[in-house]
Amino acid sequence: MKVFFKAKPKATIAGLLTEFFGEAQSWRETNDSLEPLVELIRLIRPLKVKKGQKVDLQEMISFLKENYACRKQFSIYLKEILKDRKFNKILSDAAILQDVDFLFEVKKRIFAKFFPYQPQIDTLEYVLNQVFYLANDGIWINQIPLNQLGEVYDILKFRSIYDSAAPDSILSELLVAMHLITQRISGRAMETDVIKMVPEFDNLESPFSAFEKELFLLEDRIRISDRHYITSEDLSYAQLLVLHKQCEEFVEKAFHNSSKYGISLRVNQNLLKIRQQLERLKFLISLLIVDSEKDKKNNGIILASRLIKFNCYKNNVRKFVAESTQLISYEITQHTAKTGEQYITEGRKEYFKMFKTALGGGFIVGIMCVIKVLLSKADTSFFGHAFIYSMNYAFGFIAIYLLGFTLATKQPAMTAAALIKALEEGVLKQGRDAEKYKAFAILFARVFRSQFIAFVGNVIMAFPVSLLGIWLIDYTMQYNIAATKWEGLLIDLSPIHSLAILHAAIAGVFLFLSGIISGSVANRDKHNQVYFRITEHPFLKRNLGKTKTLKLAKLYEKRWAGIISNFWFGIFMGSTASIGLFLGLNLDIRHITFASGNLALALYGANYEVSDSMLFWGIFGIGIIGLVNFMVSFSLSLGLAFRSRAISLFELRFVTVSILNHFKSRPFSFFFPTEIKNKSVVAENYLHVKEVENL
DSSP, rough: OOOOOOOOOOHHHHHHHHHHHHHOOOOGOOOSTTTHHHHHHHSOOOOOOOTOHHHHHHHHHHHHOOOOOHHHHHHHHHHHHTTOHHHHHHHTTTTTTSSSEEEEEEEHOOOOOOOOOOOTTTBHHHHHHHHHHHHTTHHHHHTOHHHHHHHEEEEEEETTSOOOOOSSSSHHHHHHHHHHHHHHHHHHTHHHHHHTTTTGGTTTTOOOHHHHHHHHHHHHHHHHHHSOOOTTHHHHHHHHHHHHHHHHHHHHHHHHHHHHHHOOOHHHHHHHHHHHHHHHHHHHHHHHHHHHHHHHHHHHHHHHHHHHHHHHTTTHHHHHHHHHHHHHHHHHHHHHHHHGGGGGSSSHHHHHHHHHHHHHHHHHHHHHHHHHHHHHOOOOHHHHHHHHHHHHHHHHHHHHHHHHOOOOOGGHHHHHHHHHHHHHHHHHHHHHHHHHHHHHHHHHHHHHHHHHHHHHHHHHHHHHHHHHHHHHHHHHHSOOTTTTOOOOOOOOOOOOOOOOOHHHHHHHHHHHHHHHHHHHHHHHHHEEEEHHHHOOOOEEEEEEEOOHHHHHHHHHHHHHHHHHHHHHHHHHHHHHHHHHHHHOOOOOOOOHHHHHHHHHHHHTTTTOOOOOOHHHHHHHHHHHHHHHHHHHHHOOOOOOOHHHHTTTTTHHHHHHHHHHHHHHGGGGGGGGGGSSSSOHHHHHHHHHHHHHHOO
16 A cells, blocks of 8 residues: 655745735734744745845735735734834844943853843834844845835835824834933943043043933924924034044044053943944934935835844844954953064074073973972872962962073963064055065064974973982982883873873963963053052052152063963963863873973983883974974964954965965074074064054
């Protein structure tokens, strides 16, 4: 017996309109009044939204033109669905920051993605939530040709939004939203932390207050007027635009001044919210302008499409995070860029100076390696080991920093920002992009060789110092501290016998984070005027004197961010393995300089009786660990620097080609300083950048 399954015919727009709005008028009998509209949008909505692709409504338009009964019933249905629906909250709130607490806003938006907030049933927001519930609905709506939307508007005989200014009218909702946004802006712009960012406006009338007064006057005139709109030639409209421009300048000046005064995340969020509200006001003001009868229809269509777009984007997390963190990340990378310049050597003198400071860094790391093995003998808990290891790392890194020594892998997080700064500002000097990328390649070669010589200095010093340390302990106490640990120390270096590459990548992430912490602390201290507070501290001035207090303030400004950064880097490095043990995960860190010291400890612990293959993989592993340390921290820092300056990652393609070409022509410049008769392009560019900064 054969069973045939008949496929259900695919629903069409014409079929759906006939079913709900034909002679049967089944839309009046549905339990859910929104069902016909939801099903219609489902049929219109494209399966895949492509950029630039038009969404065609011609099928629906043609059917409605040819079927009077369906057209009439569909028009009645839509007008009943939309009648007396409040929507001013969409205009005043949707797709605008609702809270200046960054983490709270992120959590709220993520939660709303899975469990959307449902407003009252009598609001337009409820209808939009039920009908346009997909994130990309706001995109394809904008891809419908305006002339087709105009035809739908005419066919269904929608009324103009300017027909009435009564309290329950569309225009009234528009004016209420503008009124609400303006009052919110005025209050937020007067907050102390915001005003502090723009001292240039201290002796001037607030542009926000003036804008609010002018808008209220215009609103009253529109409400009592017979036509309920203004023209683009209206003097009040021109004045409103001037005041709006001044408000925008206030916000832009505050953002610009962040380089002088620093900026907190809270102030950044406040300014972002004001900017978003000003953009929303600019759009709403444009809807009050009517220069021809056609504008009435177009403004109504634009308002409808924007309402859908705003409602769809109200829980957008990616855009919110990008906007909220860009300026903060810019200020952080500005600090790391300035710090990173000292890690970029140019001539032989600077090159060998870097080598000497790297030897100093390797000396301290060698001592830290021996101390860590000693600390591993302590009988304590996971937390205890995490604490003592962290303190060993933290104080060691701080000592390296304060003594002016160099830890090789600390450089990439700093130098990446300096490279992007040169790429960004290189266009000031260079007339062609090719020259700009060439300058970047030359600077990258200097960065790479600086990193190379720092690696060499760290590694060749850490090895003998660790060897000497373990020998001295064995000689004085007759105890080989690595006798039972040498095999583990050696295996941990091998990229094929352990997860050395993963652990090196984890260390690279921590190196990147330490750079972020350094920039963040410097930005925070600048914003909180810590340097000025110390300088003018009455107790310090009275007990230390003005001169010593000033020196203390300068020392704090110069060193504190680095001390905190190195302290937290030590915490990250020292606690990772213990956290891994607690979680049951194979987590640890591998750092090239410590790897060199551990190799020395392993050899001594094994009494130098190590197989050739294990010795080879140990030495090879040191190089791989260093490369991974560099690549991870540098790439993360480079990505952050690109994003903070709004430079497209597509530029990496041209940058990479330029670096490869430079390597082919001058390979030795990536490892050793080469004599150049004339100043390099990048040096000239750097001088020009300095001149610009001074101006």
